[in-house]
Amino acid sequence: MKTHAEKPLSSVALSAAENDSNAIIFIEHPKPESNNSEVIIQELVSHNIKHIFLVPGKLIYPFINAIDSSEIKGIVGAHETACGFMADGYARASRKFGVCLAISGPGTMNFIPAMAAAQADRIPVLYLAGGISTYHEAQGAFQDGSNSGLDELTIVKPLLNSAVEIKNGSTLKYELRRSLISLNTQRKGRAYLSMPVDIQKKKMTEHPQLKPLKPTDSYESPIDIKALEKVLKLHILGKSKVAILAGHRVNNRSDAILLHHLAEKYQIPVATTLSGKGAFSEEHTLSLGVYGFAGHTRAVETINGEDVDVLIVFGCDLSQRDSLNWTPKLHGNKRLILIDEDFEKSCLHYQPDVQVFSNLNGALQHLVNAVDEHDTRLEEVKEWRKEWLQKINNLPLILKRSELPSQNINEKQYIYPGDAIKHLRQHMSSNTNVVVDSGAHRIFMAHYWQSNGCGDYHTSSSLAPMGWAVCAGIGIKLAAPENDCLVVTGDGCMLMHGMEIQTAARYGIKVIFVVMNNSAHGAMYIDTLHNRGISSGYTALPNHDWVAFAHSLGVTAARASTLEDLDAALDVAHDHDGPFLIEIEVGNDTPPNRYYADSTFEFEQRISNL
Template structure:
């Protein structure tokens, strides 16, 4: 007999799933029955939140949904934070959980792992949550989930299987034909109207977000055609390469870029929420758009949030760029063009504001000289905050972290593991602080077990340094921020990792070049000379 749990595995494999993150429990073991006969790799985190963060990092790199098998009750409450981070950053994630038998749902009799309503818990952090009430409904519900990933704003989906459904016979089910779904094309007449506005603009500005990561070539061509200074959200880093004459970096919260936004006569924003964590990290409400705003987004509701547009165009970012380019002159990329000159002036002003950040610039220069192809996966920590402004890379999906959107701690390490599993050939550097690492420290064991070679660059300031400074600036006596700092090197070695404290930049470069490929290397960098 083929059970529903076994048939689920076959369907996932047929849809290209090659990795599942999860911790087996008595309520999910029947989901695992079909895994040994499949080509799907199972990775065991040490906490369900870690499973979600690993799936998130995997999805950001691969572009495919990260898949998790999660137990009833505590497994679901544990993964909610990871789902919320993925929801905020529009990351595809498929969370498949168990739930109590159908006849026991909602009774409140105290069954193992019982919750009143798991779907209600997940509804705020998922595109949809569904309880499978019959075996026959499984193909259609999975098709619905993958339709979200393929054709809508990608976000987590939760499907829960009652225990009596997981073990029910599914011999009568067959893998069904899957029609190919694509994201919707934008309205051509609205795009032509946008093209007319842009062709007549004297001071255009281009704002690109994470919704554009699949359109790197189109983004570069569009910036050139418009001769528009271009700002990238943190999740869009790499759409324009370092040294591009129109690049403003991810500095929309700083005065030089804000001045361009106020002065622009037409602003084109594509695939970006225009949200606080990219446009107002100083939390003063100071980002303003002075001219006509054109917004293009896959999410109709998002088109009308934060900043109301003159033109709102619903559709896929890549298709919209291609259609716009057909109505625009090709343009020439020149450091002497009006747009490049405006961008150069803003970059010079930004450089002045970064003069006190030479220590961080030197740190990233050292890393990129040793590992020029590195991908950076970050937590919420000082190296991430500075790198968001300073670091530019030559392609998308090479820089992401949890300082955007939901802004959780503990994300960096498990997400870096997922990122390396998605693309094993590229080095991964996890940027994390001593406070954040203590949220997910046991995931070092997961990486050792899975033979994942990542570099964990630990910025150690012996506490929650950023929050402490924030309290002091507000004249609040610091409490709860000077936390005990363990011996991270000893702990990492105990987990089976390599671990060293970098003495200086030359030693750091040597450690990076010799990082093992089959286990993590934790490098502790003290927030003190020569790194401070």
Template sequence: MIKTGSHILINALIREGVEYVFGIPGGAVLPLFDALYESQIKFILTRHEQGAGHAADGFARATGKVGVCLATSGPGATNLTTAIATAYMDSVPMVALTGQVKTFLIGNDAFQEVDIIGITRPITKHSYLVKDVKDLARVVKEAFYLANSGRQGPVLIDLPVDVTMAECEEIIPPEIDLPGYKPTYEGNIRQIKIAAEVINNARRPVLYTGGGIIASDSAKELLELAEKGNIPVTTTLMGLGGFPENHNLSLGMLGMHGTAYANFAVTTCDILIAIGARFDDRITGKIDEFAPNAKIIHIDIDPSSISKNIKVDIPVVGYAQNTLRELNKHISFVERREWFDKIKQWKEQNPLTYNNSGDLIKPQYVIEQIYEATNGEAIITTEVGQNQMWAAQYYTYTKPRTFLSSGGLGTMGYGFPAAIGAQLGCPDKIVVDIAGDGSIQMNIQELSTVVRLNIPVKIVILNNGYLGMVRQWQELFYDKRYSSVSLNGNPDFVKLAESYGAKGFLIEKKEDVRPTLEKAFFTKQPVVMDFRVDPNENVFPMVPSGKPIHQMIGTMA
């Protein structure tokens, strides 16, 4: 049957199971919107393309499906770049569709023309400029396959307007065969057996796990490995929820703002088993003092990540779930009483704690109350900064896909639109964006989106009147020379929420924290909560930049 490129594209998206597309229309994508008008796909009109990209990202992280966003050419496309880079750094499966000027105008500086392929090449897993309508169906199929296979990531499809208007016979493409792209899903058996033998003989092993556990749905296999081998587990920021933090083998998060006992354990261990993690600088600290006495096993589907930052002794390239299933066949239980006695001592000497005396609301207390009020069953999204670290430290994550945050890029403004995508993907869950008063203003225009569609996300603003993490660094390392960090002039967030049509609450007393949270979570509409927290509270522990991770500020040892 003869169809336009736009209808071919929409049908291809439907075959991929796409439920939602997030974005904003514009001239170069009008044919697509005309096809969407009568489509079963729900289009979510955001108020900024960056918001659309983060919403698609949040949908993907919360559901495990590919998120989809759509923008017009020129500024519409460039506004997506921060969201694309965020997804790329955190290995999130996303397909970004961008409009483009007509093919014969490309390269002529036409109105709203930009080389979005060139701009995004370093921050996409792959990109396509479609010049022939006959290629559309195949390109969409390949894009979704690439985004959601191997090490996941964003793929961009650039769509000239004349291609989406052109007509051809719609042909469903055959199964994908990309000779140059063959991810390794099965780990090498010999390497796995070598790793198992080393683990079984270890006296002080530690499992160090990242977002790859969540992306590969390997939480069950990780739990089996930890329990079967009696091995303590620490996770990265992206790995939160991949191992239950209420488990006796959990060390919590490691790194710059990780627990002291996780950092001490990694520094002291004799075997470090890294799974689905990439040895980011916020994890390793000073590289030549990271796990100095350990043999390192690294399991990852991306061979380019292995020995990239830290030299690895036993590499295993493979999909985490498949590799762990095989590894678990060869693991034995070892008691390791001396090792766990030492970890218990570190936990007793350096608990994750804060001073909750006095009348001021402590941000950590707000996080703890969110956990209790939701019974730990919420999906938490965060912005970036102090709010992000407190959310990572003081909410106990026990399930995958319940903590969504910009880890690699550190994108302020991520959390709120990500919460929109997560809420649409998981309508039966309470979704809470934990924000700072600075970061929430980066994409606060999406209040219009949630109110118009009655998407009941809850925004918790930890309002300290500062760009808090920058203020903390200036306090600790720049002699308290507070340069451009005061947010004097903040809006009245309650009135702002109400002006959009959302509920707004101001909380200034500690005794009002829990009742307000419960009221908000019971409300079936968007809610903004402005918590006036201690403006001088800092995030501890903290590893100063360039220091080894065992040298922390805010610990006893």
């Protein structure tokens, strides 16, 4: 089903729209003998959901039986938070929404960290729960999460777009429609749907059929053609030095394809934020690299410099990390143009010169296709920007390795994290989905890993919960099985959710888990080396044997103390049929984040003068 207006698309637009799944489709005629839990699962099948991540419990037996008799596969995780993270990853890679399932009460409470992470990054996820029977409510029943017990709807509502408990089968289709509409990839919502176990078992109540939603009902934001034409004429095709900053809302394969065509057609250099890393190839001659947290020299010096006349920001909230602590240099003397389909959180520290509210995919399509390839203005603008682009390309990308002292807690031989990442990049295929956790390794990965620019870089960048990537990588691999999947995490993150590697082993999910083991909460321990922060007793960790841990859970593993060890382990991991863990012994080196550190100091100076 098409979700844009009925009009011919160019080959570029068609290739970009291949995986578009924004359309809302409802089954008109569910089986008359279906019970309520089966109706819900049938609806998810109609949305092409292939996996549901769950922790089993007696209160969801009907849901589990419905999954067993459907085309959907249930993936049993060790913890409900991890299942929520897996659904988060599944949504990112599939461009649909993720689904997780647990019992009400304690299961729902364990969903909360995952709900918060998905809310912060605007990832569409459906959280399903099964509650105690209606005839047990308000009597002090075991695990009562209803409004007569824990009242969990009140607790989770602030993190969701929709939160309902269905106690009457006649309202099921209506509440389900309300929940699913909010999960559209344009709205990027999250929905919680709870159903008592006795209602799950009941046959579907007869009621008037709901009509399928039409393409025009798919809740996409419009395309502001008039405003885009003005941006195109006055700036993109004008004699202006234009740069692009791409955020997380264009960090997907379809938008990335269009962004590459846009940059090449008009010769516009592109930087991404940390959350947008993956939207543009960092091997491309027009790449500026990462701007903001873990930023590259070329991106920061160009965007904060005096040469850029116009900065076009696509799909970015200009948050603290994405804007270098809201530096005034990002706007400076240049014109700031924001093109976005969501202005809920953006522009809090900036007053853009132009704001275009438009569907991002449609905006990119229009800007790519609006000018004919033989238009003389194209050659003129390319020639005019040629000298400036050559100047930009002379700027280095990677920062020099810090000369500040580094340390390995156990005084063993160790690998510099940046060198390890370069070897990872050399060994992994170009279409690898890389999933990165929170910690010092996140900074090293953002700076040293060269993204291929096809929506292939995933990280929870706003809330940044530790251990997220271990779980999300499983969901991402299941959503995109044709792509290799590399999870890069740390020993601190493994202590949070490392248990979920057993889920990958249980289902034979081929993910390479790389544990950067520095025997510390690295980002904070490094502060202690420089006499900042807190004492090392709070930041050092025992040197756990992650290889032995992996073996105990049925995951094949190897340890790398040298780059030669790492190369050998990666060769074995590629040939291994199933999950593989590589423990890399790294030191506590100062991460390449100088620009962000400088911006933090500058911000504190600014507010001290208020």
